[in-house]
Amino acid sequence: MVRIVVDGREIFVDEGKSLLQGCLDHGIFIPNLCYLEDMEDPPGSCRMCFVEIEGMNQPVVSCKVEPKPDMVVNTSSSELLRLQRTSLRLLLSNHEAKCKACPSNRRCILQELVKRFGVRIRPRRYDHIDREVAEDIEHPLLQIVHSRCILCGKCVHVCQRQYGSPILTYARRGIDTIITAFGDVEAMYALCETCLACVEVCPVSALLLREPSGAIEIPADGSPEATIPCGGATP
Ligand code: SF4
Ligand code: SF4
Ligand code: FES
Numbered sequence: 001m002v003r004i005v006v007d008g009r010e011i012f013v014d015e016g017k018s019l020l021q022g023c024l025d026h027g028i029f030i031p032n033l034c035y036l037e038d039m040e041d042p043p044g045s046c047r048m049c050f051v052e053i054e055g056m057n058q059p060v061v062s063c064k065v066e067p068k069p070d071m072v073v074n075t076s077s078s079e080l081l082r083l084q085r086t087s088l089r090l091l092l093s094n095h096e097a098k099c100k101a102c103p104s105n106r107r108c109i110l111q112e113l114v115k116r117f118g119v120r121i122r123p124r125r126y127d128h129i130d131r132e133v134a135e136d137i138e139h140p141l142l143q144i145v146h147s148r149c150i151l152c153g154k155c156v157h158v159c160q161r162q163y164g165s166p167i168l169t170y171a172r173r174g175i176d177t178i179i180t181a182f183g184d185v186e187a188m189y190a191l192c193e194t195c196l197a198c199v200e201v202c203p204v205s206a207l208l209l210r211e212p213s214g215a216i217e218i219p220a221d222g223s224p225e226a227t228i229p230c231g232g233a234t235p
Pocket of ligand 1: 095096097098099100102103104105106108109110111121148203204205
């Protein structure tokens with residue numbers, strides 16, 4: 001166990017765990033959108049989990065930090081709040097927030113963070129960037145709503161965990177990056193039919209089960225059986 005001090009409180013975290021996970025294990029809230037506990041090398045892409053560490057001259061993302069003995073950590077300050085608000089606004093600036101039509105509505109990590117950080121779900125400070133992608137994912141069972149995807153990478157991670165060589169992967173670069181499927185359609189069907197871990201892990205209902213007709217399955221009650229938004233890692 002490693003002894004650290006977070007917000008003036010002494011805690012002991014398991015060796016090998018990230019600072020973010022160590023804090024979450026002790027009920028200390030740090031916002032996070034692209035992290036899962038079993039990630040060995042989290043992408044660190046959402047830029048929400050900033051903390052300040054004594055001796056470091058700038059905030060760092062806690063999912064990428066290994067706790068060191070007697071580390072002194074601060075999880076809330078006006079500077080951290082400013083950074084986290086900016087990260088959230090940037091992320092929302094290319095997220096199509098049509099909440100009423102979204103299966104995640106009312107149990108959505110983005111809605112929760114927007115409330116917590118006092119940010120608009122459609123931020124005014126940044127131009128909205130449309131991520132309309134013409135082509136659909138080439139997968140017999142899955143459909144992706146690209147305009148809703150926040151590129152958290154959780155689906156790619158769980159897919160890799162299941163199969164080693166993932167079916168879901170990133171395509172394109174920069175602002176055009178999307179999640180797509182790669183492989184033989186019959187193999188995808190056989191592997192994915194009993195798995196669907198990616199659908200379960202997607203925090204914003206961007207990955208959905210395809211209906212036999214090919215349409216996106218969004219039941220009127222907003223609670224599709226196969227869509228279980230899990231949000232960020234929580235204490
Ligand atoms: S994921 Fe759905 S419920 Fe959440 S902010 Fe986006 S559109 Fe709204
Ligand atoms: S499809 Fe969902 S889980 Fe995958 S990167 Fe997009 S938001 Fe994240
Ligand atoms: S950058 Fe740490 S959880 Fe996303």
